Amino acid sequence: MDEVLRMLSGGDFVSGETISAALGVTRAAIWKRIRQLQADGWPIESGGKRGYRLGSHDRLEPEAWQDALTARVMGRGEVRYAHTMDSTNTALKHMALEGAPAGSLCLCEEQTAGRGRLGRSWVSPPGAGLWQSLLLRPDLPPERAPLLTFCAALAMSDALRKTAGIDARIKWPNDLVCGGKKICGILLEAAMEAERVDWVVIGVGLNVRPEAVPPDLTDRAACVADFCSAPPARRTVLRAYLAGMEAWSQAVERDGFGALREALRARCVTLGSPVRVAAPAETFTAVAEDIDDAGALLVRTQDGELRRVLAGDVSVRGVMGYA
Ligand code: BTN
Numbered sequence: 001m002d003e004v005l006r007m008l009s010g011g012d013f014v015s016g017e018t019i020s021a022a023l024g025v026t027r028a029a030i031w032k033r034i035r036q037l038q039a040d041g042w043p044i045e046s047g048g049k050r051g052y053r054l055g056s057h058d059r060l061e062p063e064a065w066q067d068a069l070t071a072r073v074m075g076r077g078e079v080r081y082a083h084t085m086d087s088t089n090t091a092l093k094h095m096a097l098e099g100a101p102a103g104s105l106c107l108c109e110e111q112t113a114g115r116g117r118l119g120r121s122w123v124s125p126p127g128a129g130l131w132q133s134l135l136l137r138p139d140l141p142p143e144r145a146p147l148l149t150f151c152a153a154l155a156m157s158d159a160l161r162k163t164a165g166i167d168a169r170i171k172w173p174n175d176l177v178c179g180g181k182k183i184c185g186i187l188l189e190a191a192m193e194a195e196r197v198d199w200v201v202i203g204v205g206l207n208v209r210p211e212a213v214p215p216d217l218t219d220r221a222a223c224v225a226d227f228c229s230a231p232p233a234r235r236t237v238l239r240a241y242l243a244g245m246e247a248w249s250q251a252v253e254r255d256g257f258g259a260l261r262e263a264l265r266a267r268c269v270t271l272g273s274p275v276r277v278a279a280p281a282e283t284f285t286a287v288a289e290d291i292d293d294a295g296a297l298l299v300r301t302q303d304g305e306l307r308r309v310l311a312g313d314v315s316v317r318g319v320m321g322y323a
Contacts, residue, residue, distance in 0.1 A: 004033050005063040008044065008054040015051035058127070058233045060107055065235035074134060074242040077104030083126070086113040088133040089187055089203040096135050096191070096199040107132035107238070114205065116185055117174060118315060122205050128212035129223070130234045133203040134245060139253050142192040145200055146295045146311060147252050149174050149188045150260050152202045155244030156184055157267055162240050163232040164224055169323070172270040172288065172297050173311035176206075177323040181222035183207050204241070208234060220322035257293040264291060274319040275299065277309055285319060 003023050007014055020027045034052055038044050043055035057064070062079045069075050078100045085091050088106040090113070095104055111131050114122035124131045136148060153170045160166040160176070168176040168183060176184035187203040207213055207223035208231050214221070224231045251259035265271060270288045277284055277299065286299035286307065297309040297316065309316065 002063045004030065005037060005042065006067055008052060009064060009067050011054060013047050013050040013053045060234055065239055069239055069242065071242040071246040073103040074246045075103060075105050077101040077135060079104065080106045082108050084108060084110045084112060087111050087115050088131055089115060089189055089201050092133040092135055092201045093189060096201060100135055102135060102137040104135040105132060115187060117187055122185065123214050124205060125211050128209045130206040130208060130237060132238065133201050136200040136202065136249060138197055138200060138249060140197045141195060142197055143294060144256060145190045145197045147257055147260065148200055148202060148249060149186055150264055150295060151245060151248035151252055152186045152204055154248050154260065154263055155241050156204060156206065158244045159237050159240035163236045164228045166224065166227045169269040170264065170267050171323045172268055172291065172316060173295065177269060178222055178227050180321050180323045181220055182322060183222050183224060257295065269323050270297065270316065276317045276319055278315045
């Protein structure tokens with residue numbers, strides 16, 4: 001972590017003297033480092049005697065956000081940031097296999113092979129979104145691992161409410177929607193042992209700026225900037241998300257689905273709506289009634305039968321629109 005940036009990450013002026021005393025290096029060395037950081041694009045202002053201040057920015061390097069993190073585990077394991085990655089999920093899966101601890105995180109500006117559910121690709125242009133994956137090693141039996149998708153959905157919905165004032169609803173099982181359009185998708189990948197989960201990688205793609213939405217998807221996809229006058233810095237959303245993930249995942253480890261039930265029901269747009277369920281073997285229309293303890297969607301078909309829909313291989317769409 002860059003210590004100078006870390007000292008400036010609060011946004012207030014810090015004098016060269018304070019920085020050099022704290023880091024035990026000369027004022028000249030500090031000045032040289034500041035020049036380097038400015039050349040790298042960090043908006044550092046010089047305020048004469050007052051010292052240096054980091055202006056407003058939307059950078060995602062760990063030194064820009066890790067210091068003010070309130071989560072105790074999430075975002076504090078091994079953190080890998082790069083401008084470009086193929087997929088943060090793929091990168092983090094490799095780290096998981098090499099033994100990275102819970103709370104490890106991969107994030108980037110741009111993905112060249114971002115992945116979505118059901119084998120789809122996820123468009124991730126540079127700087128347009130928050131593309132990140134988080135590693136969990138939860139104390140859960142394998143059948144409960146899918147519940148962590150709901151934790152991520154609730155954590156991101158909470159984070160958007162807090163940082164952007166946006167009411168993002170959950171479209172079962174793994175999308176966040178605003179104004180009937182998708183603004184965020186979640187991809188969970190996991191490895192199981194016989195009785196316990198070994199690791200879980202939860203990738204979240206949040207569309208922040210309009211460039212994140214491909215032109216052919218504007219009828220069903222949107223971005224945070226569409227719903228607020230100025231979108232919050234991505235690191236602010238990230239910190240709130242990590243804090244929420246920590247709280248929701250601990251609650252699920254302790255109390256299972258019961259920990260989420262009420263919040264999920266309250267925020268799920270799918271419930272009470274007519275949906276079209278497209279499974280590999282058949283497609284049918286039904287009304288979504290509830291979510292059961294394993295996270296499956298319970299739908300009532302037109303002939304009155306209650307059917308259980310598992311997230312794994314189906315696509316659920318609203319009959320009147322995307323959500
Ligand atoms: C979906 O809606 O189908 C899920 C989309 C998940 C996209 C995110 S972006 C960060 C992480 N890395 C990936 O390759 N995918 C997830």
